Amino acid sequence: xxxxxxxxxxxxxxxxxxxxxxxxxxxxxxxxxxxxxxxxxxxxxxxxxxxxxxxxxxxxxxxxxxxxxxxxxxxxxxxxxxxxxxxxxxxxxxxxxxxxxxxxxxxxxxxxxxxxxxxxxxxxxxxxxxxxxxxxxxxxxxxxxxxxxxxxxxxxxxxxxxxxxxxxxxxxxxxxxxxxxxxxxxxxxxxxxxxxxxxxxxxxxxxxxxxxxxxxxxxxxxxxxxxxxxxxxxxxxxxxxxxxxxxxxxxxxxxxxxxxxxxxxxxxxxxxxxxxxxxxxxxxxxxxxxxxxxxxxxxxxxxxxxxxxxxxxxxxxxxxxxxxxxxxxxxxxxxxxxxxxxxxxxxxxxxxxxxxxxxxxxxxxxxxxxxxxxxx
Amino acid sequence: xxxxxxxxxxxxxxxxxxxxxxxxxxxxxxxxxxxxxxxxxxxxxxxxxxxxxxxxxxxxxxxxxxxxxxxxxxxxxxxxxxxxxxxxxxxxxxxxxxxxxxxxxxxxxxxxxxxxxxxxxxxxxxxxxxxxxxxxxxxxxxxxxxxxxxxxxxxxxxxxxxxxxxxxxxxxxxxxxxxxxxxxxxxxxxxxxxxxxxxxxxxxxxxxxxxxxxxxxxxxxxxxxxxxxxxxxxxxx
Numbered sequence: 001x002x003x004x005x006x007x008x009x010x011x012x013x014x015x016x017x018x019x020x021x022x023x024x025x026x027x028x029x030x031x032x033x034x035x036x037x038x039x040x041x042x043x044x045x046x047x048x049x050x051x052x053x054x055x056x057x058x059x060x061x062x063x064x065x066x067x068x069x070x071x072x073x074x075x076x077x078x079x080x081x082x083x084x085x086x087x088x089x090x091x092x093x094x095x096x097x098x099x100x101x102x103x104x105x106x107x108x109x110x111x112x113x114x115x116x117x118x119x120x121x122x123x124x125x126x127x128x129x130x131x132x133x134x135x136x137x138x139x140x141x142x143x144x145x146x147x148x149x150x151x152x153x154x155x156x157x158x159x160x161x162x163x164x165x166x167x168x169x170x171x172x173x174x175x176x177x178x179x180x181x182x183x184x185x186x187x188x189x190x191x192x193x194x195x196x197x198x199x200x201x202x203x204x205x206x207x208x209x210x211x212x213x214x215x216x217x218x219x220x221x222x223x224x225x226x227x228x229x230x231x232x233x234x235x236x237x238x239x240x241x242x243x244x245x246x247x248x249x250x251x252x253x254x255x256x257x258x259x260x261x262x263x264x265x266x267x268x269x270x271x272x273x274x275x276x277x278x279x280x281x282x283x284x285x286x287x288x289x290x291x292x293x294x295x296x297x298x299x300x301x302x303x304x305x306x307x308x309x310x311x312x313x314x315x316x317x318x319x320x321x322x323x324x325x326x327x328x329x330x331x332x333x334x335x336x337x338x339x340x341x342x343x344x345x346x347x348x349x350x351x352x353x354x355x356x357x358x359x360x361x362x363x364x365x366x367x368x369x370x371x372x373x374x375x376x
Numbered sequence: 377x378x379x380x381x382x383x384x385x386x387x388x389x390x391x392x393x394x395x396x397x398x399x400x401x402x403x404x405x406x407x408x409x410x411x412x413x414x415x416x417x418x419x420x421x422x423x424x425x426x427x428x429x430x431x432x433x434x435x436x437x438x439x440x441x442x443x444x445x446x447x448x449x450x451x452x453x454x455x456x457x458x459x460x461x462x463x464x465x466x467x468x469x470x471x472x473x474x475x476x477x478x479x480x481x482x483x484x485x486x487x488x489x490x491x492x493x494x495x496x497x498x499x500x501x502x503x504x505x506x507x508x509x510x511x512x513x514x515x516x517x518x519x520x521x522x523x524x525x526x527x528x529x530x531x532x533x534x535x536x537x538x539x540x541x542x543x544x545x546x547x548x549x550x551x552x553x554x555x556x557x558x559x560x561x562x563x564x565x566x567x568x569x570x571x572x573x574x575x576x577x578x579x580x581x582x583x584x585x586x587x588x589x590x591x592x593x594x595x596x597x598x599x600x601x602x603x604x605x606x607x608x609x610x611x612x613x
Contacts, residue, residue: 037472237479244476247465254425254463255477255523256451 034228036235038091038243040312040362045369057220061213070211070284075324076219077280082304082320083230083313084273089302090310091234092266093246094152098160099274099301101142101167102135104293106275107282108171109134111192115184119196119206128198128279135275136268143267147260164293171290191289198283211284219280223317226273230313242266274301296339300327303346309359319358377436378403378531378562379424384433386423386586393419394430395586401531406553406563408573410597411583412607417566418460420583421535424564425457426450438530452480456529460536460566462516466509470500470519473508477523490526497552498522514545518552525556532556534565538572550575574598582606 035042041050061069081099089095109131110124117123145151146159175188186192198209198218209215233239241262244252253259282288291297301320308319323342330338353360377400384397393416401407409417422428424435426447435443442450451457465473474491482490495501498518503511508519517537524532537553538546546569553576557563567573573580573594580597582590584606590597597603 037469240472240476240479243468243472244465247467248463251459251463251465252476253446253448254451254457254459256448256480258446258448 030232030236033232033235036231036239038234038239039231039314040359040366041314054220054224058217061216066212069213069216071328073211073216073219074284075321075328076216076223077284078277078301078304078324079223079317079320080226080280081274081277081301082308082316083226084270084277085301085305086308086310086313086316087230087234087242087273088266088270089305090312090316091239091242091246092263093242093249094263094267095154095157095302096160096267096270097157097302098162098164098298099270100293100298101160101164102139102271102274103278103281103297104164104167104171104288104290105138105278106131106135107278107288107292108186108192110279110282111195111288112181112184114195115192116182119199119208122199122201122206124196124199124283128276128283131279132272132275135278136272139268139271140264143264143271147263147267150260161295161298164298165295168290168293171293189290191287191291193287195282195286197286198280209283215284226276227313227317234313238262238265300342303342305356307345307349307357309356309362311355312359312362315356315359315362319356322358377401378438379564380436381420381424382434382436384420384423384435385431386419386428387431392416392586394423394433397433397586397588399581399588401562401564402579403530403562404557404560405578406557406565406576408577408580409564409566409583410568410570410573410580411589414585415583416586417583418535419586421533421564421566425455425533454530455533456524456527456531457533458517458520458524458535458537460539462513462520464508464516464520464523467507469505470495470508470511471504473519473523474526478526481527494522494526497525497555499548514541514549517541517545517549521549521552525561528559528561530562532561532563534563534567536566536568538567538569546572547575570598 060072064072081103085096085099088099110127113127113130114124117127142160142163146156151159171186171191172189174186175190177185179186179188184192196208197211198215200207200209207214209218234242241252241257244255244257245259245262249259252262278288278292281292304320304323305316307323308317309315323345327338327342330341335341349357379401381397381399384394384399385392386394397420399420409420411417419428423430426442426445426449430443433443434441437450437453437455440453442453445453457463465476468476471491474494475487478487478490491504495504498515498521500511500515500519500522503515508516511519517540521534521537524534534553538549541549550572553563553565557576563576565576577594580592580594581588582597582600582603589606590600590603592600
């Protein structure tokens with residue numbers, strides 16, 4: 001009984017009933033934010049397409065061997081860093097050129113922790129969280145000094161790029177045996193290897209997520225959760241403020257928003273996602289090297305996100321997967337020019353679709369569908 | 377007094393843009409700030425907002441010292457601002473502009489009701505889905521006034537609200553401000569269209585070389601012999 005038979009509003013309504021209803025409303029509110037002004041894609045057509053894509057991804061391992069599935073999992077590893085960069089750059093308007101700093105720090109962090117403490121009792125999961133925590137800590141400190149120090153525009157790119165290059169240079173000179181944290185040798189340019197894969201404790205035997213089908217499903221699920229979570233967050237008031245800051249930071253401040261705080265929050269979120277990618281990469285291949293923080297590595301996410309379309313999380317995701325696939329394909333088939341092709345694609349994007357190639361295609365498709373739907 | 381400045385000084389290099397300014401706005405009035413170009417109007421405006429920090433002096437808003445507060449904190453205490461160049465989010469829809477302006481204070485039905493009210497007030501019915509940058513100049517100005525007043529500020533700061541408007545749009549803007557004022561919003565406007573000042577102002581402050589030159593009712597200012605001189609003097613330069 002919800003007290004509907006009573007005369008006054010709320011009279012006789014039990015407090016115990018009120019709480020679940022409040023929770024239901026909150027849940028409904030967040031679910032409603034899966035669609036909104038800050039993300040493309042709405043209505044039945046979009047969700048059916050997404051469901052079909054997820055279904056196709058889910059049955060894909062039935063048609064190929066485990067090794068290929070493991071390689072496909074590698075594509076998924078990078079999407080978190082790309083979506084995070086999309087939030088910082090595309091939504092909040094600050095181009096970070098050094099997401100790989102968070103990627104590398106968390107990757108090395110996972111290596112050091114698991115090489116020292118092993119994988120028993122689900123420790124790899126804790127190590128994942130701790131390593132992402134390290135990336136968050138770096139993002140908080142670096143972001144605080146940048147945004148509260150009023151560093152803006154291109155200088156954010158310069159500062160973040162410098163940080164990742166410093167990390168790379170530092171890790172590259174740790175070849176000597178004196179460079180070890182406990183049992184974990186840092187190993188200089190050759191990088192760190194031999195850490196355990198993510199291990200899920202399970203009755204009757206732990207599940208080891210080697211680069212194989214199980215890891216693929218875990219990453220697919222995680223990617224879907226992060227993607228949908230970001231859609232909800234970006235359509236929430238938080239996302240509105242980020243977009244306001246991107247469009248006109250002075251106006252955003254003059255509407256009562258602490259611009260620096262929101263920029264910092266977006267930066268930390270992006271850092272956390274880059275850190276997540278770093279841990280997953282390390283756990284996937286059981287190695288990490290300083291070159292994962294070098295200039296090529298730092299430039300690639302920027303190219304993926306620019307190609308996809310930084311102002312929309314769906315375009316970012318599709319563009320990133322397409323670009324990684326292309327890059328991988330070019331490298332496998334012996335082209336030494338893969339990185340040059342990436343550069344050419346970036347130039348073409350900037351020239352012909354500065355908002356991103358995938359995004360502009362999506363906008364065209366959406367306009368066509370709208371006009372087709374509007375016809376009598 | 378809703379707003380008071382005491383001994384406010386600010387200089388950029390050798391130029392004093394504010395010299396020992398003691399200035400106050402009574403709650404409920406429409407106060408216009410006028411003066412020739414370079415008199416320090418915009419600087420005083422920015423000092424009040426917090427976009428500039430004074431070299432010395434204090435700013436009291438509702439009897440609270442806000443001198444060291446950043447702009448966003450002053451806005452949250454009840455100031456609101458409309459800039460000279462329309463400060464709207466041009467690539468976002470009219471509705472998005474309003475949502476972003478009000479979501480801080482309002483949610484759900486209250487937010488929707490306020491958006492409807494402001495859309496009607498600013499004459500933007502049927503344009504909610506349009507990108508704000510595609511509106512006419514006058515409508516962009518009204519949208520920004522709507523963004524500034526939707527959450528019922530206690531002090532509305534306007535920097536040349538009628539800049540670039542047609543005479544008809546200017547008149548309508550004046551009426552809009554009168555309505556707001558009748559609803560209890562105190563208004564400070566930097567303006568140099570004297571006929572507009574006559575239409576709306578309760579009191580006028582004249583700035584000259586960063587100092588307060590004269591203060592009083594519209595009639596007192598118009599009949600003040602020195603005011604005409606500084607305007608004519610400025611136009612002679």
